[in-house]
Amino acid sequence: MKKRYFKYGGAYIRVTALGGFTENMINEMISHDIQIYEIEQTDTFLEMVIKPYDYPFVRKTAKKYGIKMRVSERHGLYFKLYPYRKRWGLILGALCCCAVIAVLSQFVWDIRITGNETVTDAEISRVMEKNGLLPGCWKFSFDSGVCELSAMTELNKLSWISVEKVGSTVYITVAETENAKQEEISVDTPCNIIADYEGQLSYSIVHKGVLQTQVGSAVKKGQLLVSGTVNDNGGNIVYVHADGEFRIICDQTEEFYLPFVQEKTVPTDVKHYSTYLMFGSYALPLFWSSYNPADMEGLSYTENTYTIYIFGQPTPYRYKTGVFTETETQTVTYTAKDVVNQLEKQKSDFEDNFLSECKIISSEKKYETTEDGVKLTVKYKVERTAGIKQPINIVY
Numbered sequence: 001m002k003k004r005y006f007k008y009g010g011a012y013i014r015v016t017a018l019g020g021f022t023e024n025m026i027n028e029m030i031s032h033d034i035q036i037y038e039i040e041q042t043d044t045f046l047e048m049v050i051k052p053y054d055y056p057f058v059r060k061t062a063k064k065y066g067i068k069m070r071v072s073e074r075h076g077l078y079f080k081l082y083p084y085r086k087r088w089g090l091i092l093g094a095l096c097c098c099a100v101i102a103v104l105s106q107f108v109w110d111i112r113i114t115g116n117e118t119v120t121d122a123e124i125s126r127v128m129e130k131n132g133l134l135p136g137c138w139k140f141s142f143d144s145g146v147c148e149l150s151a152m153t154e155l156n157k158l159s160w161i162s163v164e165k166v167g168s169t170v171y172i173t174v175a176e177t178e179n180a181k182q183e184e185i186s187v188d189t190p191c192n193i194i195a196d197y198e199g200q201l202s203y204s205i206v207h208k209g210v211l212q213t214q215v216g217s218a219v220k221k222g223q224l225l226v227s228g229t230v231n232d233n234g235g236n237i238v239y240v241h242a243d244g245e246f247r248i249i250c251d252q253t254e255e256f257y258l259p260f261v262q263e264k265t266v267p268t269d270v271k272h273y274s275t276y277l278m279f280g281s282y283a284l285p286l287f288w289s290s291y292n293p294a295d296m297e298g299l300s301y302t303e304n305t306y307t308i309y310i311f312g313q314p315t316p317y318r319y320k321t322g323v324f325t326e327t328e329t330q331t332v333t334y335t336a337k338d339v340v341n342q343l344e345k346q347k348s349d350f351e352d353n354f355l356s357e358c359k360i361i362s363s364e365k366k367y368e369t370t371e372d373g374v375k376l377t378v379k380y381k382v383e384r385t386a387g388i389k390q391p392i393n394i395v396y
Contacts, residue, residue: 011076012037013055017046020067028061052078108137109284110169118176119157127151128163128172136276136285139165190239190392193226195219197386199250209242219248228392239392248386249361251379256346258339259373263329267300270326278305278318299324336374340367343376358382 017025022041029036034057038049050058055071062069084090111133113121128134131150132142144163151161151174160175185191193209198221201213209226213219228242277284303322308315334342351360364379 011052011074011078012049013052013071013075014038014047014049014073015055015058016070016072017048017062018044018068018070020062021065022046022067024065025058025061025067029058032057034058047072052076104284105168106139108133108139108165108168108170109135111135111172112169113172113174115174116176119155119174123155124151124172124174127154133163133170139168185241185389185391187241189241190228190394191242191389192224192228192392193242193244193246193387194390195221195223195225195246195248195386196388197221197248197250197384199248199386201225201246202249202383203247204244205246206242206244208240209244211244225387239394242389244387246385246387247383249381249383251381254347254350254378254380256343256350256376256378257373258342258346260336260339261331261333261372264332265327266330267325267327272299272324272326274322274324276320276322278320299326301325336369339374340376343367343374347376347378355380355382358384 026036026039026046034050034054036048036050038047040047052074059069111125111128113124116124125134127150128142128147131147133147144165147163148161152158157176158174159177162171162173164171164173199219201215201217201219204211204213204215204225206226209228210230212224212227219225225246226242226244228240230238230240232238274285301322301324303320305318305320308317308319347365359382361381361383363381366377366379368375368377
């Protein structure tokens with residue numbers, strides 16, 4: 001165990017002493033607090049382990065008592081580096097490496113965003129870049145307070161944000177405002193179920209409570225579907241937490257309009273490039289990059305990342321190129337056919353975003369062409385999940 005400790009914990013030497021008065025030498029070493037870690041004595045020699053800086057004193061003491069001293073083993077980092085003491089290139093390289101590390105530690109290499117759900121990382125990053133915070137920037141080139149205030153001003157969905165520097169990493173923690181949704185009613189709270197849409201009740205199943213209408217009946221918005229006021233077997237009125245599943249067939253009309261003359265944003269041939277050398281999640285901007293966050297607002301952005309190979313083998317390093325393309329606004333006159341195709345795309349997007357949870361039973365389309373554009377009117381018949389819970393106010 002001692003050998004392993006010295007081999008990996010520090011430098012040590014093993015010396016062999018021949019002849020003379022070894023007992024006197026050991027006594028004098030102990031009196032001068034010389035640490036002897038291993039000692040082995042035979043009839044012909046004495047072997048022990050000492051620290052390198054104690055060797056001059058031990059050698060002088062051995063000579064005093066007529067002992068021949070010989071170093072048999074040398075272990076430790078000091079002895080491994082000693083042969084390279086005259087190789088100034090290695091020393092300069094080590095100093096340069098330390099200098100590079102010291103310089104690079106003054107920059108931001110990683111930005112971590114947490115706590116966001118509806119607000120994307122890209123939206124938050126855009127606001128940070130306007131205030132000088134982006135991978136590769138100097139740690140003191142931006143103000144955390146200004147970044148926080150700017151984000152709260154531009155991103156309405158944020159209720160709180162914190163920008164904190166930790167070494168070369170910036171942690172951005174956000175909290176979002178909650179949407180105005182109906183609060184969940186506890187199962188212990190007596191409640192009714194009312195209709196939140198107007199239409200025809202197509203499906204109902206009651207888990208608890210008393211159904212107030214039948215499938216196939218017309219219902220109005222706010223109409224009572226299930227009552228939480230029931231009679232028990234003893235003729236008493238009790239209040240329960242009404243529960244069930246309902247679907248209503250509704251009529252819904254939507255209008256979409258587009259003019260023939262539209263303004264369109266198109267890319268130009270003017271491009272700006274940003275280049276990074278990636279080390280895992282760290283990004284080192286390269287000196288030939290023409291990226292300037294103050295000038296890039298409103299430009300379109302694309303990027304590609306490439307793995308760096310050495311002798312055909314992939315390395316953990318990557319090369320990322322970003323292209324910022326300047327855009328211009330052009331006035332384009334479309335034909336009626338083109339506008340109809342655009343309206344069909346709008347209709348499809350509306351159905352994907354707002355009717356995705358509904359079953360579309362039918363849809364009737366009607367186009368109206370004017371001098372300026374085309375209007376599309378769509379009459380939908382959809383089946384949607386309905387019914388919201390309303391607490392019962394009990395007066396005692």
